[in-house]
Amino acid sequence: MSVRTLGRLLTVGVLLVLVGLGLARVRTDTTASSFLPKDDATSIATKAAARSFGADPVVVVAESTEPGALLAGEEILKLVGLEGALAQLPDVSVVYGPGTVLNQVAGQARNLLATISGRRDALMETARRKALADGASATQAKAAADRSVRRFDRRYGGLLVQGLPAGLPTLRNAAFVRAVVLDADQQPRQQWRFVVPRDNAVAIVIRPRDGLDQRATERLVGAVDKAVDEADLDTSRVVVTGMPVVASGLAQVLKREAPLIGAVALGLITGCYLLLPWLRRSPRRVIPILTTLLATSGTLALFGWLDHPVSLGVVAFLPILLGTGSDFPAYLTRGADRRIVIVTGLAAAAGFGTLAFSPVPLVRELGIALMVGIVLTLLVGVVLARIWTQPAVRPTLVEGTDALPRTSMGRPARLLLVGTASLLAIAGWSVLPRLEIEASPERLIAGAPAMESVDQAEEILGTSGEVQLLVRGAQVLTPESLDWMRRLQELIVLRFGDRLRPVVSPPSLLAFLGDKPTAEQLQAGLAQLPGYLRAAVLGADGRQAVLSFGIELNDVAAQRELLAQIMREAPPPPDGLTLDAAGLPVVAARSYGLLSEHRYLHAGIGILAAGAVLVIGLRRRREAALAVSAALLATGWGFLGAQLLGISLTPLTLALGSLATATACEFTILLGAARHHRLLLRSVLVAAAAATAGYLALAVSELSVIRDFGLFLAATVGLSLLASSLVRILLPATLAPRERSDPGELEPPFVPQPKVEVVV
Numbered sequence: 001m002s003v004r005t006l007g008r009l010l011t012v013g014v015l016l017v018l019v020g021l022g023l024a025r026v027r028t029d030t031t032a033s034s035f036l037p038k039d040d041a042t043s044i045a046t047k048a049a050a051r052s053f054g055a056d057p058v059v060v061v062a063e064s065t066e067p068g069a070l071l072a073g074e075e076i077l078k079l080v081g082l083e084g085a086l087a088q089l090p091d092v093s094v095v096y097g098p099g100t101v102l103n104q105v106a107g108q109a110r111n112l113l114a115t116i117s118g119r120r121d122a123l124m125e126t127a128r129r130k131a132l133a134d135g136a137s138a139t140q141a142k143a144a145a146d147r148s149v150r151r152f153d154r155r156y157g158g159l160l161v162q163g164l165p166a167g168l169p170t171l172r173n174a175a176f177v178r179a180v181v182l183d184a185d186q187q188p189r190q191q192w193r194f195v196v197p198r199d200n201a202v203a204i205v206i207r208p209r210d211g212l213d214q215r216a217t218e219r220l221v222g223a224v225d226k227a228v229d230e231a232d233l234d235t236s237r238v239v240v241t242g243m244p245v246v247a248s249g250l251a252q253v254l255k256r257e258a259p260l261i262g263a264v265a266l267g268l269i270t271g272c273y274l275l276l277p278w279l280r281r282s283p284r285r286v287i288p289i290l291t292t293l294l295a296t297s298g299t300l301a302l303f304g305w306l307d308h309p310v311s312l313g314v315v316a317f318l319p320i321l322l323g324t325g326s327d328f329p330a331y332l333t334r335g336a337d338r339r340i341v342i343v344t345g346l347a348a349a350a351g352f353g354t355l356a357f358s359p360v361p362l363v364r365e366l367g368i369a370l371m372v373g374i375v376l377t378l379l380v381g382v383v384l385a386r387i388w389t390q391p392a393v394r395p396t397l398v399e400g401t402d403a404l405p406r407t408s409m410g411r412p413a414r415l416l417l418v419g420t421a422s423l424l425a426i427a428g429w430s431v432l433p434r435l436e437i438e439a440s441p442e443r444l445i446a447g448a449p450a451m452e453s454v455d456q457a458e459e460i461l462g463t464s465g466e467v468q469l470l471v472r473g474a475q476v477l478t479p480e481s482l483d484w485m486r487r488l489q490e491l492i493v494l495r496f497g498d499r500l501r502p503v504v505s506p507p508s509l510l511a512f513l514g515d516k517p518t519a520e521q522l523q524a525g526l527a528q529l530p531g532y533l534r535a536a537v538l539g540a541d542g543r544q545a546v547l548s549f550g551i552e553l554n555d556v557a558a559q560r561e562l563l564a565q566i567m568r569e570a571p572p573p574p575d576g577l578t579l580d581a582a583g584l585p586v587v588a589a590r591s592y593g594l595l596s597e598h599r600y601l602h603a604g605i606g607i608l609a610a611g612a613v614l615v616i617g618l619r620r621r622r623e624a625a626l627a628v629s630a631a632l633l634a635t636g637w638g639f640l641g642a643q644l645l646g647i648s649l650t651p652l653t654l655a656l657g658s659l660a661t662a663t664a665c666e667f668t669i670l671l672g673a674a675r676h677h678r679l680l681l682r683s684v685l686v687a688a689a690a691a692t693a694g695y696l697a698l699a700v701s702e703l704s705v706i707r708d709f710g711l712f713l714a715a716t717v718g719l720s721l722l723a724s725s726l727v728r729i730l731l732p733a734t735l736a737p738r739e740r741s742d743p744g745e746l747e748p749p750f751v752p753q754p755k756v757e758v759v760v
Contacts, residue, residue: 018301018305019294019297019298019301020301021301021304021305022298022300022301022302022303022304022305023297023300023301023304024304025301025304025305025307026300026301026303026304026310027213027214027215027304027307027309027310040359040587040590040594041580042580042581042582042586042587042590043587043590045470045580045581045582045586046468046582046583046584046586046587047210048470048472048544048582049468049470049544049546049582049583050210050211051210052539052540052544052546053093053094053207053468053535053536053537053539053544053546054093054094054207054208054209054210054536055093055207055208055209055210055211055212055244056208056242056243056244056466056583056584057205057206057207057208057242057244057466058205058206058208058220058221058224058240058241058242058244058245059203059204059205059206059240059241059242059457059461060082060086060097060203060204060206060224060228060238060239060240061197061201061202061203061238061239061241061456061457061460061461062201062202062203062204062233062235062237062238062239063198063200063201063235063236063237063238063460064200064201064234064235064236065200065236066200067186067199067200068174068178068182068199068200069200069234070098070200070201070202070233070234070235071098071102071174071177071178071181071196071202072174072177073174075233075234076098076099076102076177077099078099078231078232078233079097079098079099079202079204079231079233080099080100080102081099081231082097082099082204082227082228082231082233083095083096083097083099083100083204084100085227085230085231086204086206086224086227087532089206089220089223089224089227090219090220090223091208091209091212091216091219091220092206092207092208092209092220093207093208093209093210094207094532094535094536095204095205095206095207095532096195096204096205096504096532096533096536097195097202097203097204097205098181098192098195098196098202098203098204099204100530100532101192101195101530101533102177102180102181123148124145124146124148125145126148127141127144127145127147127148128141128142128144128145129141130144131144131145180192181196182199186199187199190502191508191509191511193501194502194503194504194548194550197460197461197462198460201460203460203461206220206224206242207536208220208244212244213309214247214251214309217244217247217248217251218248218251220244221240221244221245221248222248224240225240228240237456239453239456239457239460240453241453241454241456241457243584245453246451246454249451250703253702253703257700257701257702257703257706258318260700261318261319261697261698261700261701261706262296262318262319262322262697264697264700265318265319265322265323265693265694265697266289266293266322268690268693268694268696268697269288269289269292269322269323269326269690269693269694270289271693272686272689272690272693273285273286273288273289273326273330273686273690274286276686276689277682284333287329287330287332287333287381287384287385288326288327288329288330288333288381288690289326290384291325291326291329291377291380291381291384292321292322292325292326292329292377293322294376294380295321295325295373295374295376295377295379295380296318296321296322296325296373298373298376298380299317299321299369299372299373299376300369302372303369310365310369311361311362311365311366317366317369317370317373319694319695319697319698319710320370320694320695320713321369321370321373321374321377322694323690323691323692323693323694323695324348324370324374324662324663324666324691324694325373325374325377326377326687326690326694327666327687327690327691328341328344328345328374328377328378328381329377329380329381329384329385330683330686330687330690331670331680331683331687332381332382332385333385334680334683336670336673336680336683337673338382338385339617340618340669340670340673341378341381341670342378342382342617343613343614343617343618343669344614344665344666344669344670345374345375345377345378345666346374346375346378346613346617347609347610347611347613347614347617347627347661347662347665347666348374348610348661348662348663348665348666349370349371349374349375349378350371350606350609350610350612350613351606351607351609351610351657351658351659351661351662351665352367352370352371352374352606352658352659352662353367353368353370353371353609354367354605354606354609354655354658355367355368355370355606355655355658356368356371357601357602357605358595358602358651358655359591359594359595360591360595360651362651363651363652363655366652367655367658374662417726418726421633421723421726422633424636424637424640425632425633425635425636425637425640426636427636427640428635428636428637428638428639428640428641428643429600429603429632429635429636429639431639431640431643432599432600432603432639433599434643435599435639435642435643435648435649436648436649437592437595437596437599437648437649437650437651437654438556438648438649438650458552461550462501462550462552463501463550463551463552464551464552464553465550465551465552465553465583465584465585466503466548466549466550466551466583466584466585467500467548467549467550467551467563467581467582467583467585467586468546468547468548468549468581468582468583468586469488469546469547469548469549469566469579469580469581469582470544470545470546470579470580470581470582471485471544471545471546471547471573471577471578471579472543472544472577472578472580473543473573473576473577473578474543474576475542475543475576476538476539476542476543476544476545476577477506477522477526477538477542477545478519478522478574479516479517479518479519479522480574481545481573481574481577482506482507482510482517482522483515483516484571484573484574484577485505485506485507485545485547486507486515487571488547488570488571488579489502489505489507489508489547491569491570491571492549492566495569496562496565496566499551499552499562500549500550500551500562501549501550501551502547502548502549502550503548503549503550504533504536504537504548505537505546505547505548506537506538506545506547507547509529509533509534509537510522510525510526510529512525513525526538536548546582551585553584553585553588556588556589556592557592557596559585559588559589560589560590560592560593563581563585563586563589566581567579567581591651595651595654599654602654602655602657603635603639603654603655603656603657604635604657605657605658606655606657606658606659606661607628607631607632607635607657607658607660607661609661610627610628610631610661610662610665611624611625611627611628611631611665614627614628614665614669618669623668623669623672626668626672626727626728627664627665627668627669627724627727628665629723629727630664630665630667630668630720630723630724630726630727631657631660631661631664631665631720631723633664633719633723633726633727634660634663634664634716634719634720634722634723635656635657635660635661635664637719637722637723638656638660638712638715638716638719639656641715647708647712650705650708650709652705652709653708653709653712656712656716659713659716660716660719660720663688663691663716663717663720663721664720664723664724666687667684667687667688667720667721667724667725668723668724668727668728670683670684670687671684671724671725671728672728684721688717688718688720688721691717692714692717692718695710695711695713695714695716695717696710696711696714697710698710698711698713699711
């Protein structure tokens with residue numbers, strides 16, 4: 001073995017080891033942050049709220065068969081224990097539920113009783129001593145002491161009877177618990193519905209600390225499940241839900257599906273290259289598959305080495321790269337001009353790379369991964385093709401002949417067909433502003449196993465998301481600011497109460513102070529609040545406060561308008577304070593707005609980028625114009641099909657232009673090369689079949705957004721091939737029917753050669 005060969009083997013071995021180590025470091029991210037823009041003002045406000053008050057909560061909803069069963073006897077004590085255990089978990093910011101609320105209320109009531117009793121005893125003792133000092137007898141001194149507290153008893157005794165009609169304030173006193181939680185109609189009081197939504201249901205809210213990664217989120221959800229099981233509550237149903245639970249469930253789906261979908265795609269694509277009539281039986285048939293596997297592994301390994309988590313887009317990434325990336329080494333093994341293949345591949349990479357401009361992180365990461373993967377595929381494909389492919393020998397053709405089929409249509413028919421195809425594409429681009437865009441995180445992850453628990457919890461709580469109105473300033477809680485928050489909350493309840501439900505806020509927790517508390521009364525009232533409830537609405541430094549409202553995660557466009565209307569109608573805050581909307585529904589609405597406002601940019605930027613690469617890289621600009629025309633046609637047809645079929649776009653399918661460009665430009669350019677290289681025509685058809693097969697592999701996913709994406713892409717391949725054929729065969733014949741094709745458009749001047757049998 002030569003030193004050169006040994007060096008090559010060592011280099012390959014080192015690269016494979018690095019790829020393997022990188023793959024071992026790959027981690028996923030299916031938290032809500034992967035669906036939402038990170039640098040927008042609403043995201044910044046949401047992060048600020050999460051730092052002070054905790055991130056999106058895990059919610060435990062427990063139901064009992066009988067009303068009030070969970071708030072009586074041993075069950076309420078179990079709830080207190082469960083909430084205490086949850087509060088001790090790592091990465092938990094705050095926990096509140098009915099057990100701790102009632103326990104704190106009972107404790108404060110006992111403290112109040114003790115204070116009143118102590119004050120009464122002090123008054124009696126002072127009066128008795130004064131009477132004795134004035135010379136009164138013991139009997140007279142006792143009478144004086146009794147007289148001294150009569151006025152006190154008249155003032156406070158009535159309050160105690162009114163405030164404590166159910167007896168001693170203890171958790172074991174069922175009458176006391178009912179009096180605190182239930183109103184006169186035996187329904188949960190409005191201020192406690194965030195922890196007692198129904199008379200037979202309770203809710204425990206666990207807010208994680210801000211910034212939990214995927215692994216920490218999964219650990220927290222597992223710990224909550226374990227704590228709930230160990231509490232052994234007597235329930236008819238217990239649901240653990242919330243966005244962290246959904247993220248954990250998505251992670252499990254991703255871990256299970258990524259290798260499955262990759263394997264299915266690999267099997268289907270391998271079948272295309274091995275079974276379809278493309279090459280004679282030869283080891284070179286495996287070059288496209290081997291090249292793409294190496295490039296896919298290298299791309300994922302790069303994410304691992306950079307310690308950058310891959311989002312849900314990784315499930316879509318594998319079949320796309322396997323389907324599209326395998327085309328370029330396939331062309332190289334058939335003797336296609338290397339320059340043409342490389343330029344076309346770089347155009348596809350540029351089209352994918354423009355997805356990095358999407359405001360949705362999972363789309364950005366998908367675009368970056370595809371761009372890097374295509375470039376790696378080209379690099380590996382060129383190396384393997386140089387090693388295994390024999391020198392290209394042009395097939396014997398008579399000068400001036402064309403390997404592409406010719407149309408027998410007359411000029412009027414061709415004009416009609418071309419005009420109709422163009423009008424349909426124009427119609428598709430014109431309806432783009434009217435197409436519905438699905439940007440709700442809840443709908444985007446429909447099909448995830450945790451979504452069932454979200455629906456169950458929403459049935460009880462009436463909400464599945466939370467909007468937070470974040471108040472910031474040097475001192476956010478003063479009598480003036482509390483009055484403003486109260487008016488703001490009343491406005492929301494009166495105007496938008498059918499869509500927003502109060503959860504917890506400073507005005508709700510301090511309602512016992514009345515409408516116009518003084519600064520001293522406000523501070524005294526804050527001191528009476530349980531620490532965990534105070535932390536749920538007021539930052540530790542007093543510079544932030546939050547009003548939380550429950551909302552259903554459904555129509556994002558309607559929610560966007562609702563939030564905008566609230567901010568317009570909100571009374572202006574006092575001087576020195578600012579008001580911002582925060583929370584997952586707010587950021588989702590903002591994400592929808594960013595996507596909706598720049599539809600043409602997201603849909604067309606990939607086409608422009610790919611066209612620019614082709615203009616720079618190809619010898620004839622006409623070829624770039626034809627490729628861009630095919631991409632415009634395929635994309636317009638795709639949008640028109642979505643409109644006619646009533647299909648909503650997603651952040652992934654909105655970028656149809658970038659996705660269609662890769663195949664439309666590839667097919668157009670390579671069909672042009674196939675005019676004088678008949679074997680390439682067969683390669684284009686096999687590549688189209690392989691790409692379609694790879695995309696269809698996504699149909700095995702449990703997630704509807706991934707399944708729909710796969711079907712959408714498979715249809716896009718067909719539209720791209722149709723558009724490429726149109727601009728390559730029909731359009732030139734229509735525009736210049738008598739013009740003979742120039743055999744040197746894409747390749748060096750054609751020189752007739754003796755017929756040579758190529759054994760492959």
